[in-house]
Amino acid sequence: MKLQQYLGGLENVGPVSTEKRVFxxxxxxxxxxxxxxxxxxxxxxxxHLRVKAEGMNPLDYFKYxxxxxxxxxxxxxxxxxxxxxxxxxxxxxxxxxxNPDAPLPEKGNPKVTxxxxxxxxxGDDPYRDVANNPVFKIGQRVRVLDPPSAxxxxxIGYLRNQVGVIDEVYPKAVLYSDSVPTxxxxxxxxxxxxxxxxxxxxxxRPDTSDSLFSxxxxxxxxxx
Amino acid sequence: MKLQQYLGGLENVGPVSTEKRVFxxxxxxxxxxxxxxxxxxxxxxxxHLRVKAEGMNPLDYFKYxxxxxxxxxxxxxxxxxxxxxxxxxxxxxxxxxxNPDAPLPEKGNPKVTxxxxxxxxxGDDPYRDVANNPVFKIGQRVRVLDPPSAxxxxxIGYLRNQVGVIDEVYPKAVLYSDSVPTxxxxxxxxxxxxxxxxxxxxxxRPDTSDSLFSxxxxxxxxxx
Amino acid sequence: xSNKDDGHHHHLRExxxxxxxxxxxxxxxxxxxxxxxxxTVDRVIGFFETEMxxxxxxxxxxxxWVDPDFKARLLEDxxxxxxxxxxxxxxxxxxxxxxxATKSVHHIVTCTLCSCWPWPLLGLPPxxxxxxxxxxxxxxxxREVLQEFDVKLDPSxxxxxxxxxxxxxxxxxxxRPEGTEGWSEEKLAxxxxxxxxxxxxxxxxx
Amino acid sequence: xSNKDDGHHHHLRExxxxxxxxxxxxxxxxxxxxxxxxxTVDRVIGFFETEMxxxxxxxxxxxxWVDPDFKARLLEDxxxxxxxxxxxxxxxxxxxxxxxATKSVHHIVTCTLCSCWPWPLLGLPPxxxxxxxxxxxxxxxxREVLQEFDVKLDPSxxxxxxxxxxxxxxxxxxxRPEGTEGWSEEKLAxxxxxxxxxxxxxxxxx
Numbered sequence: 001m002k003l004q005q006y007l008g009g010l011e012n013v014g015p016v017s018t019e020k021r022v023f024x025x026x027x028x029x030x031x032x033x034x035x036x037x038x039x040x041x042x043x044x045x046x047x048h049l050r051v052k053a054e055g056m057n058p059l060d061y062f063k064y065x066x067x068x069x070x071x072x073x074x075x076x077x078x079x080x081x082x083x084x085x086x087x088x089x090x091x092x093x094x095x096x097x098x099n100p101d102a103p104l105p106e107k108g109n110p111k112v113t114x115x116x117x118x119x120x121x122x123g124d125d126p127y128r129d130v131a132n133n134p135v136f137k138i139g140q141r142v143r144v145l146d147p148p149s150a151x152x153x154x155x156i157g158y159l160r161n162q163v164g165v166i167d168e169v170y171p172k173a174v175l176y177s178d179s180v181p182t183x184x185x186x187x188x189x190x191x192x193x194x195x196x197x198x199x200x201x202x203x204x205r206p207d208t209s210d211s212l213f214s215x216x217x218x219x220x221x222x223x224x
Numbered sequence: 225m226k227l228q229q230y231l232g233g234l235e236n237v238g239p240v241s242t243e244k245r246v247f248x249x250x251x252x253x254x255x256x257x258x259x260x261x262x263x264x265x266x267x268x269x270x271x272h273l274r275v276k277a278e279g280m281n282p283l284d285y286f287k288y289x290x291x292x293x294x295x296x297x298x299x300x301x302x303x304x305x306x307x308x309x310x311x312x313x314x315x316x317x318x319x320x321x322x323n324p325d326a327p328l329p330e331k332g333n334p335k336v337t338x339x340x341x342x343x344x345x346x347g348d349d350p351y352r353d354v355a356n357n358p359v360f361k362i363g364q365r366v367r368v369l370d371p372p373s374a375x376x377x378x379x380i381g382y383l384r385n386q387v388g389v390i391d392e393v394y395p396k397a398v399l400y401s402d403s404v405p406t407x408x409x410x411x412x413x414x415x416x417x418x419x420x421x422x423x424x425x426x427x428x429r430p431d432t433s434d435s436l437f438s439x440x441x442x443x444x445x446x447x448x
Numbered sequence: 449x450s451n452k453d454d455g456h457h458h459h460l461r462e463x464x465x466x467x468x469x470x471x472x473x474x475x476x477x478x479x480x481x482x483x484x485x486x487x488t489v490d491r492v493i494g495f496f497e498t499e500m501x502x503x504x505x506x507x508x509x510x511x512x513w514v515d516p517d518f519k520a521r522l523l524e525d526x527x528x529x530x531x532x533x534x535x536x537x538x539x540x541x542x543x544x545x546x547x548x549a550t551k552s553v554h555h556i557v558t559c560t561l562c563s564c565w566p567w568p569l570l571g572l573p574p575x576x577x578x579x580x581x582x583x584x585x586x587x588x589x590x591r592e593v594l595q596e597f598d599v600k601l602d603p604s605x606x607x608x609x610x611x612x613x614x615x616x617x618x619x620x621x622x623x624r625p626e627g628t629e630g631w632s633e634e635k636l637a638x639x640x641x642x643x644x645x646x647x648x649x650x651x652x653x654x
Numbered sequence: 655x656s657n658k659d660d661g662h663h664h665h666l667r668e669x670x671x672x673x674x675x676x677x678x679x680x681x682x683x684x685x686x687x688x689x690x691x692x693x694t695v696d697r698v699i700g701f702f703e704t705e706m707x708x709x710x711x712x713x714x715x716x717x718x719w720v721d722p723d724f725k726a727r728l729l730e731d732x733x734x735x736x737x738x739x740x741x742x743x744x745x746x747x748x749x750x751x752x753x754x755a756t757k758s759v760h761h762i763v764t765c766t767l768c769s770c771w772p773w774p775l776l777g778l779p780p781x782x783x784x785x786x787x788x789x790x791x792x793x794x795x796x797r798e799v800l801q802e803f804d805v806k807l808d809p810s811x812x813x814x815x816x817x818x819x820x821x822x823x824x825x826x827x828x829x830r831p832e833g834t835e836g837w838s839e840e841k842l843a844x845x846x847x848x849x850x851x852x853x854x855x856x857x858x859x860x
Contacts, residue, residue: 002236003227007584008558008584010225011227012280013585014281015596016579016582016585016593017576017581018576018597019576020574021574022571022572022574025468027464027467027468030471033492034471034484036488037489041483053562057237059283059286062580065575066578071467078474083483084481089470092476092477095469096469096472096473097465100468100469104486107480107486108484109482109484110486111485112483112485119539120500120539123537148428149426154613170615201588203372210609211606212587212610213610214613215616216614231767232789232793232794233794237787238787240802240803242802243781249674251670253695256699256778261684263745290769290784295680308680316678318675321671324674324675328678328682329686330692332685333689333690334691334692336691336694341697343745344701344706344744344745345745350749350820382793382794394821415821435812435815439820439821440820441820
């Protein structure tokens with residue numbers, strides 16, 4: 001069990017953060033800018049970052065602030081893929097630690113900025129124009145499967161083995177990503193919005209009529 | 225989900241400890257002695273300590289050394305049950321912090337020591353002399369149930385929803401404990417040794433013929 | 449105790465200097481390798497300050513409050529409706545869906561697997577949304593978490609939670625507060641927080 | 655960096671002083687309230703140094719190695735067999751069960767829910783047995799964990815894991831090492847570690 005895949009419903013984790021800022025340190029903005037550049041130029045995509053996050057030590061996952069985890073994940077990815085090498089990164093880090101006001105090199109690719117902005121306005125269309133023959137229909141009861149632990153999943157841990165009702169069948173086939181190892185979603189397939197009653201997921205909680213909606217890939221479902 | 229009830233199989237937790245000592249600080253021996261005294265005089269029993277451990281913040285559970293957790297659990301229990309009060313404990317703690325060599329009071333109940341030693345040689349017999357009509361028999365396939373989260377359980381998280389084979393039916397009815405809230409084991413019932421194949425529990429792991437045995441209370445099982 | 453705390457803060461500051469230097473080293477290498485432009489980082493940050501931010505969501509909500517036909521179109525096809533207001537969608541908003549809170553149903557959005565969030569309408573997610581403790585607790589004990597956000601719901605209000613995991617980014621049209629009859633869309637928009645548009649806040653007339 | 659480490663160790667030592675003082679305060683209150691005797695703590699610690707300890711388990715294993723009939727009785731009824739050797743059972747050993755390792759089957763004992771351990775035969779559990787990382791990993795990746803304990807198994811050896819959760823406390827009779835033919839029970843017992851009697855070690859003739 002990878003804890004990050006089972007985060008929802010974990011008990012006794014203490015008070016939540018109510019920090020309303022997006023960035024709490026200046027360097028986080030710069031890091032986010034570099035990340036967005038990587039997204040916009042195709043160096044990586046969300047699934048790569050998620051794989052890194054799910055592969056972390058779960059205690060570190062809780063311990064480190066969001067962008068600190070990003071920094072670790074981005075550097076590890078770039079080193080693995082040989083975009084940069086660790087020695088040059090370490091050396092330059094030491095240099096900027098000792099010379100925090102030293103300027104960045106006045107170099108770079110001026111075409112990247114517009115490409116990144118264009119990308120931000122375009123995004124990624126997950127739909128694939130292939131036959132979509134959904135197995136389930138609105139109103140049908142479905143059970144969420146409990147497949148083996150995978151490097152990366154989009155199956156929410158607390159929904160495993162739960163029964164819900166199809167609330168919506170999305171119109172086109174969706175490809176999650178075929179550039180990372182997943183359990184079963186790296187082929188285009190229908191997705192569904194499924195409605196669950198929270199009292200069925202957590203029967204030990206005070207009884208309510210509260211419900212929970214989530215989109216689920218077809219390969220994670222069976223008829224109930 | 226209480227993580228401490230799902231510890232087995234948790235991934236990416238880093239290297240294991242290979243510390244072979246029982247106590248790594250002198251105070252741990254003293255604490256253990258007080259704990260044993262509490263056990264031997266009926267102030268508490270294992271289930272009380274386990275309830276405290278399962279109710280901890282899971283990050284603290286990983287963070288703190290074993291006897292540090294015991295210290296917290298023991299003090300909290302004794303304060304809740306009015307054996308001691310927090311103020312006197314805090315005051316005395318400050319006193320011994322400032323006077324680490326100050327002696328303990330030369331008081332106490334001389335009868336306790338022998339009672340504790342007798343208890344250590346007797347232990348607790350979990351068997352109850354009530355009718356034991358086991359539902360399952362050796363060789364039968366059983367599925368482990370997936371009951372709601374409880375304050376305290378003896379159901380191993382990674383065995384939920386798994387199918388195994390009855391390897392042994394224990395001869396007498398067992399009472400776990402009726403002094404703490406559990407899911408379903410606070411009434412005397414049969415227990416079984418169940419054999420599981422680890423490749424079925426963790427199919428993503430390299431295939432082996434390894435197996436895993438565990439004793440399971442009858443109320444956690446159904447026929448498979 | 450204060451010594452300990454100072455040591456702790458000193459240690460934290462040291463770590464922050466390290467992260468800052470490492471980030472600077474990273475961008476520096478990107479520049480050396482022609483992987484980034486000199487103005488890319490500034491442009492990205494500026495983009496979320498002026499083009500994609502919670503001001504978009506607030507504008508949409510205010511419009512929905514004053515124009516029932518627009519609200520109907522918004523709930524039917526969120527991407528098309530916001531385009532009417534000149535708001536472009538894009539990354540993390542390719543498939544937006546608006547859900548309307550009422551006095552009897554309160555909507556809460558979360559993403560327990562990562563941090564899916566409707567960027568075109570709300571900009572980048574704040575820290576609370578990404579907090580593991582928030583994500584762990586919000587789906588199981590939403591009322592307790594709402595209290596920590598100082599949100600008081602009537603006990604009879606039903607909660608619907610939207611846990612994003614595939615393609616859709618959810619967005620909440622909160623309940624219009626009483627006492628705002630006849631207000632302009634601009635004045636209404638000023639009342640609306642990011643939190644209210646994900647169900648972790650309510651809107652109050654100041 | 656060395657400054658940081660010193661600060662860290664200093665902080666740790668401070669915490670240990672606190673724990674020590676609090677423990678002392680606890681026993682002090684117990685004495686004041688007549689809940690404990692003055693010699694209780696010493697007697698308890700002495701008990702696990704002289705009466706219940708791994709020396710018992712080693713004696714049992716050595717006997718089982720040299721006496722096949724005894725071994726058969728041990729595997730059949732552990733509590734009765736150890737009584738033959740004058741070893742008393744008791745707390746955390748009310749229901750002992752011995753399992754025999756062979757060249758083709760290696761046994762490992764764990765307790766993923768807490769730290770169940772056969773006290774009468776092994777005394778108190780060492781830190782590794784109680785480590786959450788050990789308990790998390792041993793059931794799913796036993797071969798990797800064995801490597802961290804420097805235990806090398808033949809890849810064809812089957813592993814059987816015993817995860818205590820109800821009443822029985824498991825105890826492993828490890829494989830007798832080659833080259834010990836004719837050794838006395840005392841000499842054999844000296845070879846046997848606590849770890850070997852729970853499957854996290856093998857026995858080697860020195």
